[in-house]
Amino acid sequence: MTPTVRRHWFALLTPAQTTGVVLEGLDVVGGPVVPLEQATYADADAARAAFGHPDPAPSAGRFVDFLVLPELPGVEVVDGVLRETRAPSGAELWRLEADGRRRVISFYDTPAYGWRNGRGPVRPAPHVGLRARYLPPGGGAADYVAAFEEGVDGVHLVAVTAVGEDPPEGFTWTKVGVSRRTVPLTDVELYDAATGHPVTA
Numbered sequence: 001m002t003p004t005v006r007r008h009w010f011a012l013l014t015p016a017q018t019t020g021v022v023l024e025g026l027d028v029v030g031g032p033v034v035p036l037e038q039a040t041y042a043d044a045d046a047a048r049a050a051f052g053h054p055d056p057a058p059s060a061g062r063f064v065d066f067l068v069l070p071e072l073p074g075v076e077v078v079d080g081v082l083r084e085t086r087a088p089s090g091a092e093l094w095r096l097e098a099d100g101r102r103r104v105i106s107f108y109d110t111p112a113y114g115w116r117n118g119r120g121p122v123r124p125a126p127h128v129g130l131r132a133r134y135l136p137p138g139g140g141a142a143d144y145v146a147a148f149e150e151g152v153d154g155v156h157l158v159a160v161t162a163v164g165e166d167p168p169e170g171f172t173w174t175k176v177g178v179s180r181r182t183v184p185l186t187d188v189e190l191y192d193a194a195t196g197h198p199v200t201a
Contacts, residue, residue: 003148003201005070005090009077010039012051013093018065021093022106025114028125029067029091030084033077036068043100062098065105067091072148073190073201074130084194086111086129089149089156111147111158112180122175124158130199132157132188142168146190148201154182155190155201 011033013021020026032051041047044064048055056062069075072088091108093115106117111124124145132146134157144157159168159179167179174180190199 003072003150003152005072005150007071008036009033009067009069009071009075009082010036011067011069011082012047012053013065013067014053015056015060015065018093021115022118025118025121025123027087027108027111027114028084028128029069029087030082032080033069033082034080039066041096044096044098047096064096066094066096068094070150072150073199074148074192084128086125086145086147087115089147110149110156110180111145112156112174112178114175122178123160124178126160126193128194129192130190131193132190134183134188136183136187146188152182154184155188157181157183157188 011029041050044062047064070088070090074085075088076083087108089108089110092104093106094102095105096102106115109116114122126145130146132144132155134142134144144159147156149156159171161167161177163177167173171179171181185201190201191197192199
């Protein structure tokens, strides 16, 4: 199965959330969103006003940062609110300047790599988002962080291990202590980490 992005969402960040993404590797997202095609804000002040964010301190920059979130399995928006989840693969961090210019700062390169250009540790949030019970054909079972990626057939499984330990069989290192393997969807049972409910891709 190759997942298809159904739509993209615009989520305005607070300065604290931007710091979490860039400096701490934060990959938990949630809160008010609007469809990307409706986020035609002329400048940073217009975006702040639309989301009810306060004006920045006099010493702070007049820009705002926002996320563009692809709606992949595990992303659920109800009445304009994104239920808290792990950032979907391909999510982008953008900056909207005071004069209306927009530029990309980073993107989320699956839970195995985290935010590109970020300085935080790569440790995917285990308590929200997709997880998978891996049921290999040869028997046995294990539980991993799971993620889809547009254009990639199957589902990514991401393992976090202590430094010095080997990755699980069939997994390849992506960062220190983090490894990934891509398997057919038929080999896993997907569920929501926060609720435990089954997820259908």
